[in-house]
Amino acid sequence: MTTEYDNSGTDETPARYIRLQVDLVMEITDSEELTRAAVEQIDGDEFMPEDERAHARDAVQRDEAEALAYLIDPFGLVNGVSGIELVQASWSSAHTEYDPDADDWDLYEGEMDEE
Template sequence: MSTENTQDEATSRYVRLQVELIVELTDTEALTSAALDQIGEDEYMPEDERGHAEDAVRRDEAEALAYLVDPFDLVTSVPGIELVQASWSSAHTDYDPDDEEWDLYEEDEAADEDG
């Protein structure tokens, strides 16, 4: 077995899963309250970081959402995998469902035609 084959086999063990979600904020008070509750219950968060997190959540609903959504939860029940690394962010965006920019299915169809 050559070194190249070994590297290909090792590389193929890792998969990058990209997920993009657009959510509509329907109750910002409930969202903020839930995020503050979660921050308050986090026994591992240092107190100085807790104050900063609470302030950020009170000022920005996108921050509140980021504290509540955990990518680890997406894969913990999937058999045969172990999460190696994760990062996520949340930001306000302009969304127009009629704008072609937001037609995610069109991108998938184009990729299928190219492949």
């Protein structure tokens, strides 16, 4: 875990807003189950307009990354955390090559150098 604070040498209190960046790499172990869960999520969304629902169903059935994006809920990650209110969230998912032994996948690289 890495935290950074820079107040540029001023006596001001820290900013009230914090950007939390998280990188996750997930392996798809059952594409059909993932797609089915995404379609169920879309079908259960009472606020989604029907034309958007049809487009969303098509997208998740063609691409697992789209299916995952429909299932991830950043609001759910912070819901119930005392003392905060989520004011903005953005997320995306995309297929990627993954090699756990490659240097660019070392999630703790910066932390080890700081110690």
